[in-house]
Amino acid sequence: MSSALPDPYQVLGVSRAASAAEIKAAYRMLVKRHHPDAGGDNDTILALNAAWEVLGDRERRRAHDRQQRGDSASGQVRRGTTRASTASCRSSEVQLIDWLQRVYAPIDRLLARITAAIPSRLQELAADPYDDRLMEAFCAFLAEAQRQMELVERLFRSRPCPAAANGFGLSLYHCLGQVQDGLAELERYSLGYVDDYLHDGRQMLREAEARRQRLAAECRRLEG
16 A cells, blocks of 8 residues: 555645635646656646645535644644544544445445446447447447446545545545546547547556456455
8 A cells, every 4th residue: 555645735835825726826837847748747647636636626625624633633632642542543543444435435336337347338339339229328338337437526525535545545536537538438439430449448447447456455454
């Protein structure tokens, strides 16, 4: 499991008192500077996007700030007594398990439903991609998958990821992006029958499923 991510304020290089406009400007500047087309790397962009997901949303920023204040207060108590330290650790574990059960678990079920159906749907379409009936059924599947991904997005945004699982949350965020990009490529294929879109979409979704399985294994370790 990767180490905990820096505070989103640190990632974007802004103060905790920064306005929404200042945060947005900092995010845009950093994305432009670190974009792969400008010589940057995907990991940096992913970290910037994760920070923006928190600070770019008013409610998530408030929740993050409340959590940080709570963590700070817990830290002072931990330094005071061993009993408080034990209680704080238990509270952190409870928050983590709650997030895994209420946010990650339903997301994983939805993702599994989508990725598991892809091979059979593609096999059905491969019988004759130019058959209108088969293509309509495939497009209906893509539309339903995209609706499910909208629900996944809402679930992911519903609660901030606990600090103890920041690396896990970032990997999950990356997985969601892979699924969304894969579905978008398959949709492009359905519009123009360009084989590159089909190949790229299938590959993205395979990689997303492999990442989903790794996350499921890590989740079992965290819950254990």
